[in-house]
Amino acid sequence: MSHLVALCLFLTTVSLASSPPDSGQDARRQADYAAYHRIIIDAHKRIANQDYQAALALHRQVFDTYAFVFARDYKVATQLALQTGQTQEAFTYLKKAISAGWTLRAIKKNVLIQPLQRDPRWRLIEARYDSLRSRYRQGxxxxxxxxxxxxxxxxxxxxxxxxxxxxxxxxxxxxxxxxxxxxxxxxxxxxxxxxxxxxxxxxxxxxxxxxxxxxxxxxxxxxxxxxxxxxxxxxxxxxxxxxxxxxxxxxxxxxxxxxxxxxxSDSQETHFGYLSRSLTRTATNEVNQAREAIGLDSIETISLLADLQQQTGFDVYLPSGMTRKITITE
Known part of the structure; x- marks a missing residue:
């Protein structure tokens, strides 16, 4: 199979999230996003170990520091707030996620967020949905x-x-x-x-x-x-x-x-393991170093997050190519 055909088939399963309008004109706009991604990597490690309180604190740090936030991080924060009993905060992040492109249909598929639909404040979300979505569509x-x-x-x-x-x-x-x-x-x-x-x-x-x-x-x-x-x-x-x-x-x-x-390289080399199904321990270490340098979770963290999603429904909304579990061989 040619590489182009393989990619066409591969991309039918990959969805890269859209994101929110760029807000604010302050100094945060010039912030270095390498630090942003390091904080999110740390938060994902905490999530993988079900330390939701610490993970939420790290997300708050990102939101307080950066003018632009990737949509998936609002989605994750919504779940974290619910897991830690911060319902009002969950609604705040949910509205931001909708403004970032999260659809009502996709929201309702998340089992951890379903309790919000039984809250009286949910009706306000539905009433304001079109207005919130317009920020994404028109921004x-x-x-x-x-x-x-x-x-x-x-x-x-x-x-x-x-x-x-x-x-x-x-x-x-x-x-x-x-x-x-x-x-x-x-x-x-x-x-x-x-x-x-x-x-x-x-x-x-x-x-x-x-x-x-x-x-x-x-x-x-x-x-x-x-x-x-x-x-x-x-x-x-x-x-x-x-x-x-x-x-x-x-x-x-x-x-x-x-x-x-x-x-x-005829599939003999990889930098980030995006297309890999198995790697040696040495190759895994090299891939993890490359991932850390650009702000991606390690192979081990991804594996733990995949297990967590299967067990609890907690979704960190990574592209499907990044959630594939990679077998580590000796």
Whole structure:
């Protein structure tokens, strides 16, 4: 199976959360998000050990420090507040999460949040739902959002055609001859947007999925293409800068970068273990170091969080590619 087809199939199971409007014009806007992600890593460790009080305190620290907050962290904080008996605080975070794009349908699927629906204040949530959602729909840079949305749909049409081409060699020819020229044009356009407005992700356009998919598709065309590609090496430092400013989440970056590494090495190398199913202990240590450097949970923490979700329903809302349990071999 060609890399591009594998990624098309893989991405059908991946959902990267959208996020809230950028609020406030104070000095917090310039905060270093490397520290943000280190705090969240610490909070996830506490959650994995069911120390919900400490985890909630860490989330409060993030909310008090940073003008922009990733949507998944409001979702997690809603559950933490409920687990610690802070119902009013749970409603506060729930409203922020809705403004960040959390739908009522998705909220009702979370078993830990269902008790809120029996609270009289729930009726206020339903009454204000459309107003809260409008902040998500109408906020952010709308012209850039429209532009990237069109690019994403164009990318999807071209990439999905590869699914219907029989034979791996034929798919690679299609990827190199038909998909690659469009992809190069789109990545060039993304670079121009990044240079002008910043990375078009959750913080800028309230969607962390579109640009990440476009870049991941570009990185998965073929080994031959990746080895001679000049665009991703050009954009990668810009992505690392976007990580630091909170414009790009580490989950998106890990997906984008690991496809590039995997394709170039015929799946023999990985940085963040995003595509891995098993790793040696030595490789696990290397992956964990790489993850910590960009603000991702360790493989061991992810495994504990996956177990916790199965046992209790507590969801930290990581992209599905990040929640896969990786077998560690000696």
């Amino acid at each position: 952010g840079n709308q012209p850039v959002r429209s532009s990237v949305g069109k690019m994403f749909r164009k990318d999807q049409r071209k990439a999905l055609l590869a699914l219907f081409i029989p034979g791996d060699k034929a798919r690679i020819r299609y990827a190199e001859k038909r998909f690659a020229p469009q992809s190069a044009q789109q990545v060039t356009q993304l670079i121009q947007l990044i240079d002008t407005y910043g990375y078009p992700g959750e913080r800028l356009i309230h969607n962390g999925y579109w640009a990440a998919v476009i870049l991941s598709h570009h990185n998965s065309i073929s080994k031959r293409y990746a080895l001679r590609d000049t665009l991703y090496p050009l954009v990668r430092p810009k992505l690392l800068k976007a990580l630091q400013s909170g414009q790009l989440s580490p989950y998106e970056f890990a997906m984008i970068d690991d496809w590039y590494t995997a394709v170039k």
